[in-house]
Each structure stands twice: as C-alpha cells, then as structure tokens.
Amino acid sequence: MTLNSLLLNAKDVATVVERIGRDSVMDGLIDRLTRTIRGLHSQKFQAPERAGFSYEEPEWGLLEWMPAYFQNDGTTVKLVGYHPGNPEARNLPSVLSTICVFDTSSGGLKGLVDGTLLTALRTGAASAVASRVLGHPDSTTLGIFGCGAQSVTQAQALSRVFPIERILAYDIDPHTAATASERLSFIGRPVELFSTAERERMLERCDILCTCTSAEPGTGPVLPEFDPRDHLHINAVGSDFAEKLEVPVDLLRKSLVCPDFRGQAMVEGECQQLSEEEIGPDFCELLENEERYHSHRSSLTVFDSTGWAVEDHVAASFILELARECGVGQDVSLDNIAPDPKDPYSMLGNPTAASPASGSRVAVVTTS
C-alpha cells in the first residue's frame, strides 16, 4: 500500500478557492461545519484545549498544537505560531500555521495544508454557523469592528447567511480603515466607514456585530459602552489569549454567551470574564438542540469564538477534497514504504560506506 499525501501551500489553497469560487467554498464550508458539529454526538471524538510553547527568547512568541481526533473522519493536528515581531522584523505575517491531516486507522499522513487562508475561512464560517442559530433572521446591518485579515471572511460569511444590505466598519488604525472597503468590495455590499468619534453610533445600528481586533492583552475590552439593539448578536473573534478581551463584561452578562469550546474560552476567550454559571451552551449543544435557542434571536447573544481544532479539521479536509477534484497541489507521499519493515536501511541501495573492514570481516555463525 502506498500512502498518498497531498501538500497544499498557500498558493495552492488560493488556486483551489479561486477555481471553485470564494462564495461556493464559503457556502460549502458553512454547510460542512454545521453538519460535522451536529453529528459529533454520533461518533467518538477528542479535541483537547490547545497547548504549546510560550517563550521570551530569542524573542516573544508562541508555538501551539491544536489536535482533533475523529473516529470516522480522520485526525488533524494544526501547528500554529504567533510571533508579533514578524511583520516589522521579517515582513512576515504574525500568525503562520500548518495543518496536518492523518488517516485515523493507519496514522498515515493524508495531507499538509498551509493554514493562513484556511484559518480565516473557518473562523468566518464558524461565526456564520453560530449566528444562524442566534442572530435575528432579518438582520440587514452588519458591523465589523477591527478591519484586519479576519474581518474579510467574517463579513463574507455573514453576508452568505443573512440578508445583509450594508456593512458598517471601524478600525483604530487609519490605514487599515482606509483600505477596508477595497478588501470587502467583492462581497457586493456598501461599506460605511466610521471614525473613532462615531463608533458608538455605528455599534448602535448593528443587527449583527463581528469584533475581530488584535489589541494587546490587558488593554481591553476594546468595545466602548453603547446602547445595543435589543436583538444584537455579537461574534467575538479577537479574544484568543489570556486577558485579551473585546466585549465589556456588563454586555456579556446581559447576553446569552455561547463559547465555541468551553474549556478554552474560559482561559482565552470572553468567558474569562464570566463565572461558569454565567456561560451558555457551547457550539455542540447549540447545534444539536438548535430549536431550543431560537427564542434568543430577539435578545442579546454572543458567540465567543476562540478557534476550535474541529473547525480546522473540517476546513482542511474540505480543501483537500476540493484540491484533489481540481488536480491542485503536490502529491508528496511522505510515508514511502520500505521493502523490509524490519530493516530501516532497506530503502537504501547496497551499503557503500560501512566500517573499514566491511565485507571481509562479515561472518555469520549460527549456534542455535
């Protein structure tokens, strides 16, 4: 048996998305993520809290692993680095990631995918999935608070599942704000930009709000006090580290707060600000018993999105399938099989550099 491993670098992922279509990929991912989470109760799965290295030397950084095992659907480990010095020191993104997908039966590597675009796609899709349960179905006004990379797929994903007519956008950085409309233009909705002085007015108009900022830990929550619409649903995407907070605790306490993954959200998400009893249903419970939560569509709700390994698994498996259909990517077959599994050298030719006396001194004596 040969194990075929498909490698998709960032350009390959972009090519697949371009060929299939940005919206078709997003729609497919929203659908796949919904069905996977709904079906989790029917198979064994394990997805522990992410863990990793946090270090100060040679410079401040994180390298984390996010593993997810599924009885029927493969096993995925996402390896993700966060190195905030990258943009200035190396002209590299601060977040770099690689997603490894394994066959659960054999442990063979099925695919390796660059995680940059996939992370944005799955985070957008997750907000759409949660918002479809908790957001008001007639939501027409979408707010985007923080206009970096994650905002693009948030705005896209929400526009795919709600009758969004306008996007209201704010960023603290003037350049990021000024270029936001261009990044969001493909969504086909008018974008209104707001200044810092105007941002409360913006927040008060939103039916759905996505917060996707990258504030320093300890400086938040970044949202100012404002008077929300009765049915406001917030997707809080930016909180993914201890003391990195976006939503004021008063607003959280008035809302049904649903974490993607309870244990992780209590350490890294908005749920840091809440006691256990103040936290609502998690992603699994929300989708398994969807009707139970529809009454919350007319009141305040928050999806506390810290990023869940299950989402990475679904996104990577989906893009690998699409890539195989499109014939994109390199077949790298990392796990080539040796002719004699008992001889680690059996893939080499005849030995050419053994010990000096090789050959002449070999004598096999059997005493048994």
Add this chain to the structure above:
Amino acid sequence: MTLNSLLLNAKDVATVVERIGRDSVMDGLIDRLTRTIRGLHSQKFQAPERAGFSYEEPEWGLLEWMPAYFQNDGTTVKLVGYHPGNPEARNLPSVLSTICVFDTSSGGLKGLVDGTLLTALRTGAASAVASRVLGHPDSTTLGIFGCGAQSVTQAQALSRVFPIERILAYDIDPHTAATASERLSFIGRPVELFSTAERERMLERCDILCTCTSAEPGTGPVLPEFDPRDHLHINAVGSDFAEKLEVPVDLLRKSLVCPDFRGQAMVEGECQQLSEEEIGPDFCELLENEERYHSHRSSLTVFDSTGWAVEDHVAASFILELARECGVGQDVSLDNIAPDPKDPYSMLGNPTAASPASGSRVAVVTTS
C-alpha cells in the same frame, strides 16, 4: 521574505544517508546529539512528555505529538502514530511519523521529514551516547535481544563507539531471527544467533546488551533471569508504553538506571518498575557531569530509552542540513506570503465568483 521549507520523504532521507554514508551519518549524529545534550543547560529549552490520542475506534491506535523548543536551535514537533493492525490489514509499518521543524523566531516551517529511518537512527545514536558514559570501554561482545528494525541501528551505533568484535542475537520469531544476520551484515562484525533454549547463555556473555523487543504490554519483562557480567550495560529500548517492560525489576535494582527523560520513563519506560529514589541521573545530568559516572563503567548500568523529542529534533535538523548540502528534497515553501497580510484573499486573482450582484452593487460610503 520567503520561507523555504524543505520536504524530505522516506526515499529522500534514504538518498541522503546513502550519499553521505551510513556510518558517517551515524557518527555525525552521535557527535551532534552528545554536544546538544551537553549544551542544553546553556540555553532555554522545553520538551514536555509526549501526549496524544489513544483510541479503540475505528481500531486500536495511538497518535502522539512530541514537541521540543530551543531558544537557539529551532523548534520541532514530531507527530507519530502507532497502529499495530497496519502490517496485516494494510501492509504498512505499525509506526509512521512526520517531523516538523520550525524557526523559533518566526514560527516559519523550515522542514518536514519522514520519521521512520530518522527514529531508528536517533534511537541508535542515543544508546551509543549513553553507553559511551556508562559502558565498559573494552566492551567487545554486543548482545541484541529482539532483531526488528530498531536492532539494526542499535548494533551499528554501538559498533561505532566500542571495539565490538561479535554480535550475539536473539529473536523469539524464527523468521526475524533467521534474517537478522543479513540486516546486520553491513556492520562488518560476525553475528551469532541463539535459540530460545540458549538465550541465557547468550545474555551471560554480553558486555553491552540492547533490548529492542515489541512485546505486548502486560506480558513482560521479556528478559529471562540470567547471571550478567559484572560490568554489563543495558540499553533498554523497547519499553515505551504503560506495562511494556523488558528488564526484570531485580536486575534494575542492582543497576544504576538512567532514563532519557525521567517524567516519561516513569510512565512508559523501565522506570515504571522503580520508585523515584531508585532512579539514577537522566540523560542531561549524565552528559553534563560525565566524569562523575565513569566509576559505574565496571558495574551494572541501564539506559532506559523511551525516545526523547530532543533526539528527534537533533536528527531532523541534522538530516535537513545534509539534504541541503546534497541538493536532495523538495523545496515546498508551505508558508507563501500574501501580498496584503490584512487580506486573506490577496493571493487570489480578481474575484470571479462573488455574490450574484458583485460589482454593480458595490458602493463605498465614508461617513467619518
């Protein structure tokens, strides 16, 4: 900045080893591993116990991650699967692994290496490094108990650092025993095979013994009672799972037992059989204060080798360097860099499949 990631599949690793020479690679690895472990106190590093998924469905298997961070030398995560049903069900090895090496400063992926041959190489090298401290320098008779894949590099590595004149070999499986001489022939030492009835006599002749069996957990220890030479040094390689044991506890208690990694060895290694006070210095202590332990060269010693992420890191980094010198492997540049780090879609061309009304409905309204 472009990140160049080098991918080495199993055939690439074999090609590098063939070009450089099996013994030159082993010698280099023994040297590199010695220097790295000796120098660990001078830099920050973290190498937690391996963790992973253990599951019964769809069939019994393990998928584990073995991470190691180094302040100055990169960060490595080995992903390793153990699926004992592979040989029969799929004609695949039971152990498959992939080693990912990252740049610690940026988190960028530097290399991906198939781990099969590397695991055998580093396990052999580790035994040589430990044996050089603890084994009798005049050791001429090497015992190999269990003649599968790991035995090949054990016998090779020990023959590189001791004046080995003969290899005594035993395996419970007649076919594995019968083919052992062929696998070991490149080492250039006579191989004497022993039957089950003769194995105590074999064990009693050894100066150094490597146990590398794969007995079922709960059925060991696999070594019979025997009367060892006064200075016998054992490299116990096969114990790497709860209740998987090779060395009888009486023999352990008469020996200085040195684990590669204390926390892991107490859970998975021979040290499971000992209390904390009965365990000797670990690999770091052994190499940092080598002279302190030379007196043990004339008495009983055991190196409890469970497999340490530091060894995988050294082996993968070394083979990646050699591969670059040889021009072997694929440059896969997994982390291609998008033109606009704030736009996850910026590696795509112009949008071609946006929402139906794309373009005509785009209107940018700035209110700030």
